[in-house]
Amino acid sequence: MYIPKDFELKDQELILAFLEQHPFGSLAVNGPDGIPAIVHIPFTVEFVNPGKYLEFHVAKENTIVSAISETGRGKMIVLGSHGYISSSVYTHLNVPTYNYESVHVSGKIEQLTQSELKNHLTKLVDSFEANRENKVQMSQWPTDMIDAYMQEIVGYRIEIQQLEAAFKLSQNRNEVDFNRILADLNTGTVNDQQLAKAMKQTKCPVK
Template sequence: MFIPKYFKITAVEEIEDFIQHNSFGTIVTTKNGKPIATHIPLLLEKNEKDNYYITGHVAYGNPQWRIFEESEEALVMYQGPHAYISSSWYKDENVPTWNYQAVHVYGKVEILNQDELKKSLTNLLYKYESHRKAPILWDKLSSSLLEAELKGIIGFRVKVQDIQAAYKLSQNRNEEDYNNIIHNLYEEKELESRQLADAMKQIKDLN
């Protein structure tokens, strides 16, 4: 991914936090030069050696999994809030642009065995269910249901080998323009515009 120096993010903890909060991603592999993509919830995990892995699962009927292990490398993409930035929000004449947050992860894909898949699903359910009043966790589901559902999915993991992160949040603008962009984004009707304003405000507060 092309990332101008203003927008490049390298802090591992910051990237990890972004992935954890924007974990519905896209995994892309190629077959005979043609890209194949699947949009799915993914889980970022770290083993005892501090190696990062992304785990997930796809439907058995999804042909993408059949080329996972023969693929030299997979690309996993995560997208944060994004929105149009009007040049009318700048003090001086300029052109409009688009602000966004995105992370690309590259790595080799492996198919999970049944025990590894069960662990991945257990962790995924815990992440999204544990805070609820009546959480549906792995050990609360009947074995008959789980065994039937497991037959319909294929689990995988991507060993993280390279990460590229871009936060294009108008860091190259002066303070007056930056504040004005945030103000106007909060005035927009779209939820993502306001979420982007939150992200820009957070970056400003950290600096």
């Protein structure tokens, strides 16, 4: 991924936190025809000494399964906040631009055992149910129902061997223009307001 120096994020702790906050990505794996096979999937971030991984699952019928078997490597692309920045808010003449957060995870992919797949599914459900009032858990479902669903999917983990993070969030703008962009975004859509929040957090990260 091409990343201009102003927008490159190298802090692995912040990048991993971003992945945990945005647990949905697009996995790309080179296919035999030279065209990448792509699937859009939720994932969990796992820390298994000494490695770090993203764990996910796909339908057995998905063509990406054979692509993974052949190459054993892939790239997960995860997007965060993004949106249009109008140059009308600048204090000088300039062109509009587009802000975004993007992380690419590249590495070796290996298949999960059935036991690991079940653990992955449990963690995945628990992570998405965490803030719900009436939580559901896999333990509530009949074993035969879970076993039947598990026969239709394949679990994988991709080792985080290379992390690339581009956070293009107006870091190259002067203080006045930066604040004018924030003010403009905060009068816009929910997505615009989320982008403004991401811009502020990147400018003044809290650890």
